[in-house]
Amino acid sequence: MGHHCCSKQKVKRGLWSPEEDEKLVRHITTYGHGCWSSVPKLAGLQRCGKSCRLRWINYLRPDLKRGSFTEQEERTIIDVHRILGNRWAQIAKHLPGRTDNEVKNFWNSCIKKKLIAQGLDPNTHNLLSKSKSLKSSSSSSSSKLIINNNSNSNSFTVDTQPPDHHQSLLSNIIINHHNSRETSSTTTPLMLSSSNSSAFPINVINDNNCINWGDHLALDQQSQLLQNSCGTQLYKVDTHINTPVDQLILQSSSGHDDQHQMGNIDTPLIDDAMGSNCHFDFEFLDSAFIPPQTYNCSLTSIDDQLAWDIVN
DNA sequence: AACTAAGTCAACCGCTGGTTG
């Protein structure tokens, strides 16, 4: 059949030979790829530009990390997939050296099965069977934050439970903060998990001004209300802010007349601070449910896991 | 050794959205 971009010429298909790889690498390292459709001719390859592009991106790029996925990478994929769904290219951005194709294949061949074996629906991350209520150890009341740190990717995940007296409203907060210096953009998926059954929209405000959904932020289908495996409801926000953000304030509305400020999360950009001391402060300001309180988190390093203890 | 089923993963396909003339 062949696709339109190469229907006019005779093109080779299937696996790439080492000779073809060499030609492509030599051409791109010398001249860059420029317009992909012109690459095959210039590089002396009987392939279509699309095939060349794919081969370079998925296999020949020098910055690719080969080999098996680490447990840390697996955790990252699961965490980000829970927020973004099958957006493989977005997920791959959180895994330096990995391609969307690689992540997708790993998901389909390994992670999916593992989740099913754990009784979880890989699409929704919910329990497959309601009768089996999964009571994870982390669901007990605790004031400890566990930070899964990946110093290579400048990304981290926070999973915490507020102290007892707050559990009526919040069962936990999960914050995923991802930053890429190279693209000078900040991707900050934020996910709030609440035991409060009332649905409310979330606005994100940076330290200077309020960003409306229609402007820089999109509340898309991925940002809709979900349920996690413990039956609590998740509220998630995926933001793409092109300037460094010193502070993000999550503001919630109950959907009624009154507005409740649910969380004030101060997230300093981590950047080079990964692995070194830094502070991560947040407070709950909604006095209707939660007395104002600030938690200062001190950081200690335990191998690649960082544990933050909340100090009231 | 031969066959088959299951698993893996590179590559392809079709679509979408952005850009350009």
Add this chain to the structure above:
DNA sequence: CCAACCAGCGGTTGACTTAGT
């Protein structure tokens, strides 16, 4: 506004490998 072109994406395919019989 429209068509053509392009890059990029997610779903799917199929060649190859591995495990089991």
